Structures are given as structure tokens and as C-alpha cells.
Amino acid sequence: MNRNQMWRRIAGHSQSWDMVVVGGGATGVGVAIDAAARGYDVLLLEQSDFGKGTSSRSTKLAHGGVRYLEQGNIGLVMEALKERGLLLQNAPHLVHDLAFVVPNYDWWEAPFYGLGLKLYQLLAGKYGFGTSRILSREETLEYLPTLKIEGLRGGAVYYDGQFDDARLLIHMVATAFEQGATLLNYVEVTGVTKDSQGFVNGVRARDAMSGNEFQAGAKVVINAAGAFSDLMRLRADPGVSPMIVPSQGIHLVFDKSFLQGNSAIMVPHTSDGRVLFAIPWHGHTLVGTTDTPVPAPTLEPVAMEQEIEFILSTAAEYLTKAPTRDNVLSVFAGIRPLVRASGAANTAALSRDHVIHIDRSGLVTISGGKWTTYRHMAEDCVDQAATLAELPETPCATHHLRIHGYHENAKEFGPLAVYGTDADEIRKLIEDDPELKECLHSALPYLKAEVVWAVRNEMALTVEDILARRTRALFLNARAASEMAPDVAKLIAKELEWSEMRQRDEVASFRALASNYMLSAKQRNLS
């Protein structure tokens, strides 16, 4: 899978595409997989890198959502629990189960959460991940050795799924490609074309790498631009009313010592009425998230001071070693593309159900939902888009479609486990050039070979693509990522024939970006 191959597919395509998808996050790529697997002819365009938007910035849980159960949204929970099961079945190399413990400090919490979590388990039916149960105080501490013990009565354990969001997305892009879809990163959809009756019949686009502009005809255009969906709708029809309410969520990342063991903490009620997770992730501790309305989406949202303070103070209530600002290895923010609803008191109360909306111009927008439910969202969307475009009716084919790299025991690949069967190909690169076995940084497990692999086979084009989304260095340890940048630039330069100046520019621009993922000296002194 590389960009030249994609451009060749476009050059050889003279008629209108059956579907053009705008946006290369979980939603858009999910739609591309579904449509291509049904035999439709699909083009997907992403303005930046695949996953640059929200889809690399989630809590990384394949879950039904215990919080939605509390809100009484049983339908959403059941749908998401089924999708969680299908995801594990179709991508066992990328999704695994994880024990979550709800610690109890009040007498009523054990029966209350114990019962609720039993219901959560039962709703999963045959897609269950593990048996939930009430824990004694000692058992709770066995699961969570670094949990605060003062006042602890016990806990309740339940099971959900965990995954690496950007890595899964790249494997989904490969899956869509294998099914026949054409997908390009760094191509922005700048507008739409319309027929004589005012119906959208294609897109105008610009390749950020070459500056070239082109048009692509489409029987239907699907807007999967996430938090940017309204901007895309306005490009098709300046008269439409907004449907997206952007809401920001942040995470802080610390080293493993703060959350020892292999289980996560789930705090069901924080002071702002949300849930908060502390999760082991790639040998680190991930804590989040928040839900803060923002006026407009940006591709690089920045954590707000009150969000950082909220996560630090809530984590300190539960962890024996209270994390401080100096301990923050990375801070990242993402924007939820929530769909407007009347009557919701705040963004946390807005539904996480997905919405498919068709404007008068015929532009189909899919928004809302969750990472976990991307497959089901895509199925719904392609059903409706195919009807609108009068495409031959074909059933959805993704229930049992394996995600690229499928491997039932990928753990055997050690640090390369997330690549599934591609791990063997990366090992071959190392056999051919043993220097590629070297680690890029002592604080993180990433190998030089992964950079070469990503440039050759995963459409990585920049230092940021490698450090933010092909590996997760930026999200795990922003300072280490910044230090890795020159070596990464050198490896890319060899593959893509970059000049010395291009290498320097790339490193400088990555380091400027990485500074937003570190707390500044001023922010560190605020404690």
C-alpha cells in the first residue's frame, strides 16, 4: 500500500466513482471498507494523515460504555457491546480484553456497581469478554497495587476491550485497499461539484504534497469529516444549519509506576459527573478524559489548564503516588463530533448515537457514534448512500471480515505484536539490514525498521506521521519523541530522497508540534 499505487488507481479511473468519502478517520475508513467489500467503487480523501483527527486521540477502549448504561441508553450499550465482540473477532492482533476495577469507598457502592456491571456483562450475551464480580478489599489491591487504601472497602471488576486507535486505523486503511478502495492522505476536499439540478455529483480536491488540484465525479459523496462535518456541509450548501457540537477531551500520560499491575481503574462519578479512567497502555499509564465544549474544531486541539488540573486532582484521589505536573510525559486532546440535540444540559449528556443526515444537495453526512461502533455506523451509512445513489443492492460483508494483519496469537511477535502478520515482514527488513534492529530511543520500544516499513507500506510521509500515528511515541512520551525526530527524518530521507534542508524543516516542525504535548515550564510551576 503506497501513494503511487493510489494515484495510479485514480489515473486509470475515467468514470464517476460509486462513492467518494471525505475524511480518513475511523468513520470514513469504516465506510470505505464496507462499500469496497460490497463491490462498490470507492475513493476516500483525507486532508491530513489518516487518523490525524479524533481517531488517534481516544481513550482507546472498545467498550459498550458503562456510563451509557447509567444514562439508560440500553440500545446503544447493546449495539456497542456487540461491535466490541466483532472487533475482537476480526482484529485479535489489535484488540484485547482488559480488567477494569471500580473501587468502592462507600457501603452502597459494592451492591450498586456490582449489580450494574452484572447487567453490563449480561447485555453482551455471546459477545461477553469476562465475568464481572464484587471484590474484597484485598482482591481489589491485588488487581490495583497502587490504589489508595485509606477508606477502601472493596471493588467490582468487569471486562472491556482495549486497542491502539491509530494502529487499528492504519490496518483498516490497508483492509479497505485490499477490498479495492482507493485512499489518499494529504488530499483536502475543497468543494463539491453539482449537476444542473443542484445535486452533488463529485468533489474538488487539492493534493497538499504537490499542490495539484483535481476533480472526482461521484454518484454519492459521504461526508465523514468528524468535528469538521459542518464545514464540509457549508462547502456544499452555504445555507445549511450546523449539526455538530464539538466537545474536547484530554488525556495525560505518566510512566507505569503510577498504575502497577495489568488492570485499569474506572471512576464512575467524578466531580463533573463523568467517568474517568486510568489505564495501562503500551507500558505507560493513560488517564482521562474530560468533556469541555469548544467553539470550533481544530486539527491540533490543545489541553486547557482546567482540564489538566481536573485530571491531576482526580487521579490524586485514587493513586498512592499522586501524579504531578512534572510527571506528565504527554498530554493530548481530541474533539468529539457530537450531534446537536435539544434539551441536553451539557455535552456529557449528548447522545453518543450516530446520525446519518442527508442535505437537500444530496450530501450524506455521518457523524457522532464511537470508535467501537465504526463498523455498524458504516453499514448503516452505506445502506442509505447506496439507496440514494441507486447503486445495485448488495448486503453488508463486514461482520466477519478480517482486519489486515489478522493473527490469533500476535503476542508471539513481542514488541511488534500490533502489526499482526506484518511483523514477519518487518523482521525480514531487519534480516536484510541488521542496523534497522536498533531502537530509536531508550525510553520507548520502537525500532528503526518500523520507520522504513511505515514509509514503504503504510503511506507515512512525514516525521509526525511516524512518531504520532505509525508508532505512538508522541502520545506516550513527547520529549522522547522530540529527541527521536532527527533519526526518523534521516531514515525517511533515505526512502523519499529528502534534502538536508527538508530534514531540518521536518524536525523543526515536528518539535514545534511536540511542544504542545508537553507541559511548559510555566504550566509545570502552577502546582
Ligand SMILES: Cc1cc2nc3c(=O)[nH]c(=O)nc-3n(C[C@H](O)[C@H](O)[C@H](O)COP(=O)(O)OP(=O)(O)OC[C@H]3O[C@@H](n4cnc5c(N)ncnc54)[C@H](O)[C@@H]3O)c2cc1C
Ligand atoms: C477524548 C475522546 C476519547 C474517546 N474515547 C473513545 C473510546 O475510548 N472508545 C470509543 O469507542 N470512542 C471514543 N471516542 C470517540 C471516537 O474517538 C470518535 O467517535 C471517532 O474517532 C470519530 O471518528 P471520525 O472519523 O468521525 O472523526 P475524525 O477521526 O476526526 O476523522 C475525520 C477526518 O476528516 C478529515 N477531514 C475534515 N475535513 C476534511 C476535508 N475537507 N477533506 C478531507 N478530509 C477532511 C479530518 O482531517 C479528520 O482526519 C473518544 C473521543 C474523544 C474526543
